[in-house]
Amino acid sequence: MKRLIESSLLRLFILSVLVLSINSCSNPGDSNDRISELISQMTLEEKVSLLGGMDGMRTNAIPRLGIRTLNMLNGPNGVGGDPGTAFPTGVAMAATWNEDLMHRIGVAIGNESRAKKADILLGPTVNIQRMPLGGRNFESYSEDPFLSGRLGVNFVKGVQELGVATSLKHFILNNQELSRGSYSAEVDERALREIYLPAFEMVVKEAKPMTIMSAYNKFRGVHCTENEYILNDILREEWGFEGFIMSDWDAVHSTVEASHAGLDLEMPGKPKFFNEKLVTAVKEGKVSEEEIDEKVARILNIYEKIGVFSDEESLPKGKLNTVEHQELAAQTAREAIVLLKNENAILPLDKGNIKKIAVLGPNASVNRKGGGGSSEVKPFYSVSPIEGLKSKLGNEVELLFDEGTKPAIEDYIAIPSKYLISEDGEPGLKADFFNNEYVSGKAVVTRIDENIDFHWGQKSPDKKIQVDRFSARWTGKLIAPLTGKIRIGVKSNDGGYLYINNRLLVNNWGMHGPHQKSTELDVVKGEKYDIKVEYYEGGNNAEVKLGWQLTEPKTTISKQAVEYAKNADVVLLFVGLNKEFEGEGFDRSSMDMPGDQDELIRAVSAVNKNTIVIINGGNPVSMTKWIDGVDGIIQAWYLGQETGNALSDVLFGDYNPSGKLPVTFPKKYEDNPAFPYYQKVQNKAIMEEGIYVGYRYYDSKGVEPMFPFGYGLSYTSYEYSDLKIENLGDEEVKVSLSVKNTGKYDGSEIVQLYVHDMEASVDRPLKELKGFSKVQLNSGETKEVSIKLDKRAFAFYDIEAKEWVAEPGDFEIFIASSSKDIRLKGIFSLK
16 A cells, blocks of 8 residues: 555656646646646546547546536638638738738637637648648648748747647648658658758747647658657657647557657547557556656646636637728738739729729639638638729729639539439449448448438438448449540548449548549440449548539630620739649649630730739649730739738739748749659658758759749839848847838838858758848838848758757858849858
8 A cells, every 4th residue: 555655646746747847827836736636636537538539629528627628620721610700821821921910810810719719729830832732732831941930930929829729730741632641751851850840840949839730641651640759859858849749630540659659639539549448558558657647737738828727707708700800811811912923014903094804714703712621711701803893993994704714613513313223223322321430340321322412511411320430332333324435533521432343443532621533434325334432521521422524524715705805904814723622631633723724814815915814822823824925913822701802902002012922933843843752652752852842942953933932023112232241149140231112102022031051061052041021111211121040040950960050151141032033142151
């Protein structure tokens, strides 16, 4: 008995020390005592229950100890769930290059999280944009780790000021969506440290996010959720991360390994591994109870930090859809817009000199406010481009509207029941439903479905089937409607397989938003083919469709659109991508815009050169087919709920565009440094380009992009002068210069500072972004801009010494308006 008491006291002492070390509350003593006391009263089963979710967005509770659930909501660009303010997506936020604005967005989203009773906001996303096909690039900030880090720091600080925890994601190397649950990221240590980790490191050290979300993929063959090197060695020991680590949804693959590696919380519920399996592992001595106590303490510490253990009535109630939030969303959208081309000063438009505007394109009458997947926000209102134009112009200018081509949505018609027959000869297919994600075990529901075209949302197909984590199998015969080629596919949210004659022809398996994959099939009219469709739902919305396309699609260019263009003074052509082509669980197949949009631009610009192309999307698109034929191009990203108003303000000069590209726009996909390696080895992301990601590659290797990193035009002009470089001591450097607005419009310029090591012992890029400043200038006004650099700004990661090294010598300081537009140069000597 004495030994048991001593063991318990020792465990409590160790736990108290742990809590003390990770707590930063104003009265840590009370907090430590409370958490230690709570843990001492828990059974092992209760402790483990806190390490797994209860359902899709909540953790478990222990009511007898006063521990309630933690509520989570998605939130990189607005709070998920019920309606809220839809801000521009991450890459659009990054195009503002505005740290103060990011902080204000964080505060607003923190307020809306409070209003929706969310304790944890799942965001921001600071993964590096490695290549222009990434399905979730729209959600991430940039190809550059410094820019991504600075924006992430300010966002996290803003959200957490409201007592809402953020979950920084996705740690690490979730830079593609294709096979995200199985691929292994293979990258050398220097590229890991210099490209893929710094944004996370900066946010962890400066903003102290309360939680981190571990990624789906593997790193060097080990799943990130059970990778001790990245979770314990780097995140906790090197960087001093004090919060808890949660998994991405269904990203856990083990019990003992994930526990030892440092994972604290498996999401969603009910957990597959941090459940009775973990209890058994403790009882069998494979996992110590002290390890469990540490995880529980980290989680309860966040309860303390966000005020759950305080008087919750005294906490901020939050604000939702306020006028201030609406204006902030509009301001962010205006600042995010990047003017890419402005030949013959076609912009800004003067409504006094225009009688007719042709408003064309599949994105003109629809607000493409975001990409697909968990980051989608349901706004209280949404302004499309044509609605914004009507509001701006009233009856002063005639608007001639036509879509020009069909909306770029790859969505086949559902196969009718007369072409489907079950094994028993009935019209339709036999359907078996399972209360698991594996299409296995005993079916809980068996029925005949006339066809497969279901949109269950967040409901269940049947009261016997659980809402999330179910699967289905449909079997029978497909009757060919013709002789020749057809395209057949499965659209699903989440996973879908299509088998014909027992051959897997369509693999759409994985956690993702609504997305279709298809294949071409040779058939003979009247012949019957064995067909099997399998589907699983992992969480949130559920839908699945078996569809086909029986004829080759013909050009869909509208003659009316071309006529409108002929008769208009100006053409505003709204094209680009949408959530069908950018979203969770899949990457784009090419840089081309889907459908006939390129052909539409060429047809319209051929009859009216006063054509301005406005592009929606989170990734660059190919422009070589039409760029020389148009006078104006605007990159409009996904601008959230205020899209139409923001674009109208920029088009008509009520706001001078100031956005700069946070990613390089290549001329073609083959120019991207990841092109030789992407999808070349199954289930591996081979990153042989190393540190040469984005502009580091284009600038250093002499590859000319379509538009360089940091690029963006203005309606005014800026003059840079008086560069000064001052050594402040304590390994700090101050760089200052003057910037003058030499044009007739007020505006904002983004001054960019790049560093180049003139002689190094290792290969280093031509230049690296190490500072930036956004400065607002009235016409004719001059301001001084100052940027400070620390020693890390001059350093590289030494893989032998396993530390950052800044070698003595000369460094060039480039002051630039883009990575290609160097305005001033100076030399700093590091001693």
